[in-house]
Amino acid sequence: MYSFVSVVSAWAIPVLIVLIPLYAAYRKVPVYESFVEGAKDGFDTAVKIIPHLVGMMVAIGVFRASGAMELFIGWLRPMLVHLGVPGEVLPLAILRPLTGSGSLAYTADLIGQHGPDSLIGRIAATIQGSTDTTLYVLTVYFGAVGIRNGRYALKVGLFSDLVGFVAAVAVCLIVFGTAG
Amino acid sequence: MINWIWLFFIAAGFAVAAVQGNIEEVSKAVFDGAKNGVTISFGLISILVFWLGMMRIAEDSGLLDKLARLLRPVVRLLFPDVPKNHPAVGYIMSNMSANLLGLGNAATPMGIKAMQELQKLNPDKHTATPAMCTLLALNTASITLIPTTLIAIRMNYNSANPAEIVGTTLIATMIATLAAIIADRWYRWRLAAKSAPKG
Numbered sequence: 001m002y003s004f005v006s007v008v009s010a011w012a013i014p015v016l017i018v019l020i021p022l023y024a025a026y027r028k029v030p031v032y033e034s035f036v037e038g039a040k041d042g043f044d045t046a047v048k049i050i051p052h053l054v055g056m057m058v059a060i061g062v063f064r065a066s067g068a069m070e071l072f073i074g075w076l077r078p079m080l081v082h083l084g085v086p087g088e089v090l091p092l093a094i095l096r097p098l099t100g101s102g103s104l105a106y107t108a109d110l111i112g113q114h115g116p117d118s119l120i121g122r123i124a125a126t127i128q129g130s131t132d133t134t135l136y137v138l139t140v141y142f143g144a145v146g147i148r149n150g151r152y153a154l155k156v157g158l159f160s161d162l163v164g165f166v167a168a169v170a171v172c173l174i175v176f177g178t179a180g
Numbered sequence: 181m182i183n184w185i186w187l188f189f190i191a192a193g194f195a196v197a198a199v200q201g202n203i204e205e206v207s208k209a210v211f212d213g214a215k216n217g218v219t220i221s222f223g224l225i226s227i228l229v230f231w232l233g234m235m236r237i238a239e240d241s242g243l244l245d246k247l248a249r250l251l252r253p254v255v256r257l258l259f260p261d262v263p264k265n266h267p268a269v270g271y272i273m274s275n276m277s278a279n280l281l282g283l284g285n286a287a288t289p290m291g292i293k294a295m296q297e298l299q300k301l302n303p304d305k306h307t308a309t310p311a312m313c314t315l316l317a318l319n320t321a322s323i324t325l326i327p328t329t330l331i332a333i334r335m336n337y338n339s340a341n342p343a344e345i346v347g348t349t350l351i352a353t354m355i356a357t358l359a360a361i362i363a364d365r366w367y368r369w370r371l372a373a374k375s376a377p378k379g
């Protein structure tokens with residue numbers, strides 16, 4: 001299991017980075033000019049998230065430094081300890097569907113506190129990467145066309161977030177083991 | 181909702197700090213948090229610039245359209261109530277392929293276009309149709325091939341192998357998407373059963 005997943009992880013990016021320009025060159029696209037044109041957007045995107053990340057990192061920093069985070073996780077930990085799930089990742093299950101910048105800030109905070117290659121860091125990154133912010137998607141998509149009754153869409157989104165959270169924790173425990 | 185979460189973190193944090201008497205650490209956390217927010221955002225620039233450049237090549241070469249065409253049978257299967265050659269189908273395909281490549285900025289406008297087209301088929305303009313709900317299910321679960329932001333953050337914190345989480349993320353995202361599709365199917369079936377004439 002570990003070897004298969006790590007082969008996918010190691011090859012996915014290099015393969016795309018070689019195949020995309022090769023295919024584009026075959027289709028007579030000026031690859032370098034095209035690259036530079038698209039790359040310009042990357043800077044704007046990164047700069048645009050600064051206010052979100054600063055706001056959320058401050059709030060999460062205050063919550064953690066005060067000891068409130070430890071209190072909160074302390075209540076949840078007994079339920080999870082015998083499953084081998086680190087209590088620290090649990091707030092992410094609540095934050096992920098509600099706020100993209102908030103859960104990204106919390107993930108970055110966990111990675112900073114525990115290290116990127118710790119089990120907690122890996123689980124947090126996997127959770128953050130595997131689903132989108134349900135509340136945001138619903139607001140934007142329904143809002144854009146004036147839908148007021150979303151029927152069961154919220155339930156489906158939250159259910160898939162829950163399944164994604166459990167899957168991320170389980171896959172990380174299987175692939176990376178409990179060491180770390 | 182987000183306003184309340186934000187306020188809760190700060191207010192609860194200061195309340196607990198007042199009780200536990202570590203208010204100095206909390207003040208320090210404010211400035212550390214602000215600094216981290218900026219540092220992480222700047223750390224994202226390198227990967228985002230590079231990746232969006234690669235994705236523009238993919239777009240210009242027609243790779244994105246090709247991927248979209250590959251998804252046509254999937255769209256037919258997931259959206260049985262959208263007419264075959266309706267413009268919504270094209271937007272749904274573009275939305276799905278942009279999501280696959282992690283192009284959130286390209287996926288959202290395509291998704292909104294698809295919603296507008298689906299709204300034209302909607303008899304009740306304030307209530308979502310099953311097709312809209314399916315589109316939202318796909319977007320909230322959002323299968324992602326390469327989680328670029330997370331790789332960038334892991335890189336910033338000196339991970340030995342930043343891309344190590346690609347495999348685990350892919351498995352988790354596929355399971356989440358499958359769950360979304362199954363739940364969506366179930367609700368569709370229930371809705372159809374409810375609205376079907378009895379007898």
